[in-house]
Amino acid sequence: QVQLVQSGPEVKKPGASVKVSCKASGYTFSSYGFSWVRQAPGQGLEWMAWISVYNDDTKYAQKFQGRVTMTADTSTETAYMELTGLTSDDTAVYYCARDLFPFSSTCQLNYWGQGTLVTVSS
Amino acid sequence: DIQMTQSPSSLSASVGDRVTITCQASQDIRNYLNWYQQKPGRAPKLLIYDASTLETGVPSKFSGSGFGTHFTFTIFSLQPEDIATYYCQHYDNAPYTFGQGTKVEIK
Numbered sequence: 001q002v003q004l005v006q007s008g009p010e011v012k013k014p015g016a017s018v019k020v021s022c023k024a025s026g027y028t029f030s031s032y033g034f035s036w037v038r039q040a041p042g043q044g045l046e047w048m049a050w051i052s053v054y055n056d057d058t059k060y061a062q063k064f065q066g067r068v069t070m071t072a073d074t075s076t077e078t079a080y081m082e083l084t085g086l087t088s089d090d091t092a093v094y095y096c097a098r099d100l101f102p103f104s105s106t107c108q109l110n111y112w113g114q115g116t117l118v119t120v121s122s
Numbered sequence: 123d124i125q126m127t128q129s130p131s132s133l134s135a136s137v138g139d140r141v142t143i144t145c146q147a148s149q150d151i152r153n154y155l156n157w158y159q160q161k162p163g164r165a166p167k168l169l170i171y172d173a174s175t176l177e178t179g180v181p182s183k184f185s186g187s188g189f190g191t192h193f194t195f196t197i198f199s200l201q202p203e204d205i206a207t208y209y210c211q212h213y214d215n216a217p218y219t220f221g222q223g224t225k226v227e228i229k
Contacts, residue, residue: 061217107213112165
């Protein structure tokens, strides 16, 4: 069965960077794209960015452009999201989520990781 | 960027009631709309995509409709296990913004 398992919680100081991993299993990793979505405490969902594992295409929300780097390692079937220049506003649960259809750039997210809490505090 | 406006932001209904949530897009998104359910402390779950197509395994008590800028999500016969926050999300073009969510509670 499809599983996305994310790395554990992180505590970072303002100005630091964080790299969250998303280990996939149960399907052909290279055929799908991933989105990264975050949720600040008590708030709604915020779409951040998308990466295609099959052709390395990427899409970003403007507010994260230049601060977010997404990569996908096909040898370990793991996707990564790195966020730089952290501020307290980046404190949130970060989710990876897989596209519903292979070889598609439509953002229909039917498998989600369990979430990674990133806390930014001095 | 396309803005997604959900209403209401919260609602309280009785077991067995029909519940309706609306989502308005700031511009035409055709039928490129998802609906998700999120229970406290859990990741979201895709319920509906293409505005009206039920994801595999999702019970038919959930329904979606709409095209263009106005969309509706319905729960037929609300049950205690449906208590959650529901989000719409468009995927017409990036950024794929979510609505602000609708929290559904039992009266």
